[in-house]
Amino acid sequence: MADISVELCGVKMASPIIGASGTFGFGVEYSGIVDMKKLGGVSGKGLTLGGKAGNMGTRLFETPSGIINSIGLQNPGVQYFIDNDLPEMKKLGCAAIANLGGGSIEDYEQGARLLDKTDIDILELNISCPNVKAGGMAFGVKADCAHDIVSRVRKCTAKPMMVKLSPNAENITEMALACEAAGADALSLVNTFQAMAIDIEKRKPVFDNVFAGLSGQAIRPIALRMVYQVCKAVKVPVCGLGGIATAHDAIEFIMAGATVVQIGTANFSNPHACTDIADGISKWMDAHGVKNLAEIRGAAL
Amino acid sequence: MPAASFNSKVLSNEQLCSNIYYMRTAWNPSTPAPKAGQFYMLRAWAADEAPVLSRPISLHLFDEKTQTLGFLYEVKGKGTEKFAALKPDDTLSLTGPSGNGFPMEKLSGNVAVVGGGIGTAPLYQLVRELCAKGVNADFYAGFRDETYRLDAFEKTCQGVHVATDTGSHGHKGFVTDLLDASKYDAVCVCGPEIMMEKTAKMAMAAGVPVYVSKEAVMACGVGACLGCTCKTKDGLAGVCKTGPIFEGSVLYG
Numbered sequence: 001m002a003d004i005s006v007e008l009c010g011v012k013m014a015s016p017i018i019g020a021s022g023t024f025g026f027g028v029e030y031s032g033i034v035d036m037k038k039l040g041g042v043s044g045k046g047l048t049l050g051g052k053a054g055n056m057g058t059r060l061f062e063t064p065s066g067i068i069n070s071i072g073l074q075n076p077g078v079q080y081f082i083d084n085d086l087p088e089m090k091k092l093g094c095a096a097i098a099n100l101g102g103g104s105i106e107d108y109e110q111g112a113r114l115l116d117k118t119d120i121d122i123l124e125l126n127i128s129c130p131n132v133k134a135g136g137m138a139f140g141v142k143a144d145c146a147h148d149i150v151s152r153v154r155k156c157t158a159k160p161m162m163v164k165l166s167p168n169a170e171n172i173t174e175m176a177l178a179c180e181a182a183g184a185d186a187l188s189l190v191n192t193f194q195a196m197a198i199d200i201e202k203r204k205p206v207f208d209n210v211f212a213g214l215s216g217q218a219i220r221p222i223a224l225r226m227v228y229q230v231c232k233a234v235k236v237p238v239c240g241l242g243g244i245a246t247a248h249d250a251i252e253f254i255m256a257g258a259t260v261v262q263i264g265t266a267n268f269s270n271p272h273a274c275t276d277i278a279d280g281i282s283k284w285m286d287a288h289g290v291k292n293l294a295e296i297r298g299a300a301l
Numbered sequence: 302m303p304a305a306s307f308n309s310k311v312l313s314n315e316q317l318c319s320n321i322y323y324m325r326t327a328w329n330p331s332t333p334a335p336k337a338g339q340f341y342m343l344r345a346w347a348a349d350e351a352p353v354l355s356r357p358i359s360l361h362l363f364d365e366k367t368q369t370l371g372f373l374y375e376v377k378g379k380g381t382e383k384f385a386a387l388k389p390d391d392t393l394s395l396t397g398p399s400g401n402g403f404p405m406e407k408l409s410g411n412v413a414v415v416g417g418g419i420g421t422a423p424l425y426q427l428v429r430e431l432c433a434k435g436v437n438a439d440f441y442a443g444f445r446d447e448t449y450r451l452d453a454f455e456k457t458c459q460g461v462h463v464a465t466d467t468g469s470h471g472h473k474g475f476v477t478d479l480l481d482a483s484k485y486d487a488v489c490v491c492g493p494e495i496m497m498e499k500t501a502k503m504a505m506a507a508g509v510p511v512y513v514s515k516e517a518v519m520a521c522g523v524g525a526c527l528g529c530t531c532k533t534k535d536g537l538a539g540v541c542k543t544g545p546i547f548e549g550s551v552l553y554g
C-alpha cells in the first residue's frame with residue numbers, strides 16, 4: 001500500500017485530504033458518514049471574533065457544474081467555537097484547522113490571540129472578507145493590504161498559520177509572495193470566485209448581496225492554474241482547492257505542487273468524497289508504483 | 302445521531318397522478334432509524350453529473366419490519382425528473398435521516414394533521430406514529446385538483462377531511478376552511494408557505510401548539526453548510542438541522 005501520509009507545517013496527517021471550510025461544518029456533521037481518521041484534517045466553518053448571523057435571502061444557487069453561495073460567514077464566534085465545537089473537533093482523529101475571518105484587522109488579531117491559546121493544530125486565515133474600513137474591498141485583493149493583515153496576525157500567534165487566498169486577487173503570484181513574506185507558514189488556494197445569478201422572472205439578482213461565491217467543478221481548471229503558478233513562486237507548502245471531486249483531480253493539484261488538498265463542494269454531490277479521494281489516490285499510486293506523495297509532488301512544475 | 306450515507310435499492314416507483322410519484326426503497330438497518338418529519342438527501346445520478354446537489358425528500362413511510370422507506374414526491378425540476386425515471390432494482394444514494402422530526406413526546410390526545418398538496422408527504426409517517434402510540438389523528442388535506450394517497454390516510458386516521466381548489470373532491474376551497482383548531486390538543490402542518498402560516502396563526506389564536514414542517518433548497522442536508530436557513534423569532538435557523546419542524550410561534554410569533 002502506498003504511503004499517502006503527509007506533514008503540513010509540522011502537523012502529521014494520515015492523508016493529504018482536508019474537509020474545506022464552509023462545506024464540512026466542524027467535521028462532526030459528517031462523522032456518521034466519513035471515516036475521519038482517513039482525513040488529514042478538517043477546516044471548520046469560517047469564524048469571526050463576535051460571530052455573525054449570516055446573509056438574508058437566497059444563500060444557495062445551483063449552476064451547471066457548481067454552486068454559488070452567499071452564506072455570509074454565519075458562525076457562532078471564536079469564543080463559542082473554542083468552548084463548544086473545538087473539543088468535539090479534537091475527537092475526530094484528524095487535524096483541527098480553525099478558519100478565521102474578520103471585518104477589521106483588530107478583529108482578526110483578537111481572534112488569533114484567542115485561538116493561539118487553544119489546541120487547534122493550524123490556523124487558516126481567510127483574507128477574502130470585506131475590509132469594512134476600506135469600503136468593503138476584500139483584504140485579499142491587493143497584495144499590500146494582505147501583507148499588512150498577515151504580518152499583524154503573525155504577531156498574535158505561534159500556531160502554524162495557513163493563509164487562504166482569494167482567486168479575486170489582482171495578481172495571484174504577487175499575493176502569494178506578499179503573504180509568504182508577511183510570515184505565512186502555508187498558503188491555501190483558492191477560495192470561491194465572485195459570481196452572480198439573475199432571476200429573470202423577478203428581473204433582479206438572485207442574491208441580496210448581488211455577488212456571491214462560485215465553487216465546484218466549474219472553477220477547477222482555473223484553481224489548478226493558480227495553484228501551479230503559486231507553487232512555482234513560493235517556498236512554503238501549498239494547500240490546493242477549488243472543485244476537486246475525484247482522486248484524479250487531487251493528483252493533478254499535487255503534481256502542480258500542492259502538499260495537501262481540500263475538498264468542498266464535492267462533499268455535497270458525494271458525502272463520501274473525502275475518503276473516496278484518499279482511497280483513490282492510494283490506489284493510483286499502487287498501480288503506478290509510487291510509494292509516497294513526495295515522488296509526485298510538483299512533478300508537473 | 303449523525304446522518305449516515307448508503308446506497309439503497311428501488312423497490313417500486315409509481316406515478317400516482319400528473320406529477321406525483323411514490324417510491325419505495327430499501328432501508329439499511331445498520332443506519333439510524335428515521336422518524337416522522339425527518340428527511341433524506343436523495344441522489345440517483347453520478348457525483349459528477351448535474352444537478353450538482355442531491356435533493357432533500359421527506360420521509361413518507363418507514364416500515365421497520367419490511368425495512369422499507371417510502372418517498373412521496375412531486376416532479377418539479379431536474380433532480381425529481383431523474384427520480385421519476387427510476388425503476389425497481391435501480392440504485393440511489395441516501396444520506397440521512399436528517400432533521401429534528403415531529404416532537405412525538407409533545408403530541409397526545411387529539412391532533413389535527415394538516416397537509417397541502419405534496420406537503421402531505423411527511424404527514425403519512427406522522428399519522429402512523431401517532432396512531433401507534435394511541436393518539437387520535439384527524440387528517441385535513443388540501444389539493445389543487447387531483448388527490449393522492451388518501452386511501453392510505455383513511456386506513457390510519459380517525460377522520461379525513463378533504464378540500465380542493467376546483468371542488469373535484471370534498472370541500473371546494475381552502476383546507477383551512479375545514480379546520481377548527483380549538484378542538485385539538487396540537488396541530489401539525491406541512492404545505493405551501495401561505496397555507497402553513499394561516500394554519501399556524503389559527504392554532505396560535507386558539508392557544509393550541511402548532512408544529513410546522515418547512516421546505517428549503519439544501520446543499521449538504523446535514524447541518525454543515527448553513528445554506529438552508531429560514532427566519533425565526535430567534536434569528537436565522539438551519540432548516541436541515543434545527544428544523545425542518547419548527548413551533549409555529551417561533552416562525553410566526
